[in-house]
Amino acid sequence: MSIYLKKATRTAKSEETQTIEVVKNLLKDIVQRKETAVREMAAKFDKWNKDVIVSEEELERRIAPIPQNVRDDFQFAYDQVYGFALKQRESMKEFSVELFPGVRLGQRLIPCNCAGCYVPGGRFAHAASAIMSIATARAAGVPFVVACSPARDESGIDPYVLYAMSLCKPDVIMTLGGVQAIGAMAHGLFTGKAADIIVGPGNRYVAEAKRLLYGQIGIDVFAGPSESLVIADSSADPHLIAIDLTSQAEHGYDSPVWLITDSEEIATLVLEYMPKVISDLPNPEVAASAWRDYGEVILCSSPEEMAQVADELAVEHVQVMARDLNWWLSRLSNYGSLFLGESCTVAFGDKTSGTNHILPTKKAAKYSGGLSVGKFIKTVTYQKVDPEACLQIAAVTSRISRLEGMEGHARAADVRLRKYSPKN
Numbered sequence: 001m002s003i004y005l006k007k008a009t010r011t012a013k014s015e016e017t018q019t020i021e022v023v024k025n026l027l028k029d030i031v032q033r034k035e036t037a038v039r040e041m042a043a044k045f046d047k048w049n050k051d052v053i054v055s056e057e058e059l060e061r062r063i064a065p066i067p068q069n070v071r072d073d074f075q076f077a078y079d080q081v082y083g084f085a086l087k088q089r090e091s092m093k094e095f096s097v098e099l100f101p102g103v104r105l106g107q108r109l110i111p112c113n114c115a116g117c118y119v120p121g122g123r124f125a126h127a128a129s130a131i132m133s134i135a136t137a138r139a140a141g142v143p144f145v146v147a148c149s150p151a152r153d154e155s156g157i158d159p160y161v162l163y164a165m166s167l168c169k170p171d172v173i174m175t176l177g178g179v180q181a182i183g184a185m186a187h188g189l190f191t192g193k194a195a196d197i198i199v200g201p202g203n204r205y206v207a208e209a210k211r212l213l214y215g216q217i218g219i220d221v222f223a224g225p226s227e228s229l230v231i232a233d234s235s236a237d238p239h240l241i242a243i244d245l246t247s248q249a250e251h252g253y254d255s256p257v258w259l260i261t262d263s264e265e266i267a268t269l270v271l272e273y274m275p276k277v278i279s280d281l282p283n284p285e286v287a288a289s290a291w292r293d294y295g296e297v298i299l300c301s302s303p304e305e306m307a308q309v310a311d312e313l314a315v316e317h318v319q320v321m322a323r324d325l326n327w328w329l330s331r332l333s334n335y336g337s338l339f340l341g342e343s344c345t346v347a348f349g350d351k352t353s354g355t356n357h358i359l360p361t362k363k364a365a366k367y368s369g370g371l372s373v374g375k376f377i378k379t380v381t382y383q384k385v386d387p388e389a390c391l392q393i394a395a396v397t398s399r400i401s402r403l404e405g406m407e408g409h410a411r412a413a414d415v416r417l418r419k420y421s422p423k424n
Contacts, residue, residue, distance in 0.1 A: 080354035085139035102389025116185030118200030150177020
């Protein structure tokens, strides 16, 4: 039976009631007053009173000072993410099949017409997030892509974020953040193109705006604070574990991190190292708060119990530092993305390895994966029935429909039986 050597004092749950009410009112205002409301919100929340749409001239001017070595790094990250997304697209297939003679069934893969990609602002310059969302939409074949990010200062969007956006070639870049960005993309404000799907991470207001609009638009995941779990046995390096847990705790004050281990020695050492590793950060307050309030250390009796606990938690990022990595790969089933071995840290997936870092949180990994090209593509079906095959299909349809009490369906089949019968 698992034992908590450190238990979270809080749960990663936003102030939901207040957030919902605030976001509902903002979205209602956007519906009523459209672009005027969005501009006022941009001025109030982001201190942005200038043009919403970033012009080509402005884009070139802002990214011109970026040095070549930085451009090369972003290009590497883009090549990895875009390349992996293209491979995902290639794995999806259209097909046509005849299971019964004369009845042709098929599947088509059709990209949505317009995607909105939100790139968060806040304490960090989330350049990698721009690549994760926009490049994936492009790999899926979306014909029109809108990208939004809030102004960082009076100059506009952070230049590194702007450059990462430009690498992915969205059709429009807008200097907008928060609920106003989500509302503008959902209703096609400033572009005339309403988004069919909106993707990308953000704060709790952004996440709630996407949730409330879901149904009118598609979204990637129901997002919460970033989460990370390390699974470690006695072969693991406890100092490395502490560093990796700290690296994920710095995402936010409410970012939960877990250690699951079957080694009491490893657990004890990690608990000892964590305060030291956190205090060594330039700005340790966020990670310290996340570890204090949301960090957990769970001691298990066996690898199987460790796997069971991990699958029940269904964490966004799961990192395995243990023997027999192939066993863990085949055994674990509930996670957003899996990182195998001590040489593979979650930070790689966040930035450059190639898999997408927009992933399910709050146990959504039990039923959903993260952002992929499939999120931008509709899997639709078609059928074609020859007159001869219609006789068999119509007869069975008619009988089943009457068993169900659906006379209208039965008559739609009956009329075809009469029309295509050899007697006619």
